[in-house]
Amino acid sequence: MPELPEVETVKRGLASIVTDRRVEMAGSHPSIKFSPATTVVGARFNGVNRRGKYLLFPLDDGRQLVAHLGMTGQFRPVSEPSSSAHVRAWWRLDDGTILEFRDVRRFGRIAVVQGDDYSSLPTLHALGPEPFDPDFDGLYLWKALRSSSAAIKTQLLSQKVVAGVGNIYADEALWRAHLHPDARRITKAKAEALRIAIINVLKEGIENGGTTLRDYRSVDGSEGSNQHSLDCYGQAGSPCPRCSTVMVRSVIGARATTHCPSCQKR
DNA sequence: CGCAGCGCCTGAAGGC
DNA sequence: TGCCTTCAGGCGCTGC
Known part of the structure; x- marks a missing residue:
């Protein structure tokens, strides 16, 4: 389940491979989810960028190849x-x-867009701020979360409040911020704690080369190591690393969720 | 218009 | 051993 740290690691691995290279030939699976890949023959890659979990490859003809893992x-x-x-x-x-x-x-999914017109990719089109951008601050997060009554974890996974957080890093960040994943309203102080937690779990994920639970690999084929640093995700039934209470599994927004019933209060 | 719910996919793992 | 069921889950789409 590649999330921001995994996609960032892939982006860094791809940069030297694709930058300034021209595409001479291409092929794809027949599905429309992949067939746009072949339309970039003849174009040159100007580089590779990342927005949330999307990889963006600007081309020298004004288009962009977009990839989601x-x-x-x-x-x-x-x-x-x-x-x-x-x-x-x-x-x-x-x-x-x-x-x-x-x-x-x-x-x-592979798509090709004109310029930065992402209207054919709704999640990318409505994507929230990058977590490391200055405009992702505590007040913004508090206001953004207040605009919906959905569970806080569901909002984090929506990509609209902040870009790039998936199931693993959502559970980790909520645990660090002492927040119940099904909380609906949080204080400004909790929002700031959550902002810090999100930034730190993602930053550490990048430093560890991503989380490899089964499928994720970087461009050179190596595994990440962040799976050894998880405090919460997938730890249901084990003692909370903070208070030793047995962690609990639940389902929130159809996603498997782990939290500590003792130190993650609503 | 917002959002809940469904479908897409395949392989691993568990039950019998 | 082998068959069947369940589970994992991000996102696009549909319909209330």
């Missing part, structure tokens, strides 16, 4: 076409590198 998406450079059955798109670059997009479960 979904649950199991991976970018891998190879010198010969791989025999992997899960290659959903590939691009042959002008230095001979073949960049493959592999995605076992096909939850990922």
Whole structure:
């Protein structure tokens, strides 16, 4: 489940591979979720950027290739076409590198947009601020959360309040901020604590090269190590690292959720 | 218009 | 051993 730290790690791995390279040939799975990949033949990559969990590849013709890793998406450079059955798109670059997009479960997506017109990608179009941007401050977060009555965890996962937080880092941030994932209204002080928690769990995730639970790999094929630093996600049934109360599993917004019933009050 | 709920996908893991 | 069921889940879309 690639979230911001995983996508950021992939972005950093891709930069030197694609920047200033021209696409000589491309192919894809027939699904519309991947077939736009072939429309960039002839264009040159100006670089690679990230917004939330989306990878943005600006092209020299004014368009952008947009990629979302979904649950199991991976970018891998190879010198010969791989025999992997899960290659959903590939691009042959002008230095001979073949960049493959592999995605076992096909939850990922490749799109091509004109300029920065993201209207064909609703989540990207309505994406909230980057968590490391100065405009993501405590007052903004408090106001943004107040505008909806949905559970706080559901709001974090919506991508509208802040960009890039998925199920793992949402559970981690809420645990750190002592917030119940089903809380509906929080104080300004709690909002500020949550802002700090979000920034720190994401920053540490990046420093650890992302969280590899099963499928996630960086561009060079290596695993992240952040899975060894999780305090909350997936820890239901184990003692809370803070107060030793047994952590509890629940379902919020159809997502598996873990929290500590003792130190995460509503 | 906002939001809840569904469908998309496949492989791993557990039950019998 | 092998078959069947359940689970994982981000996001686009639909319909209330």
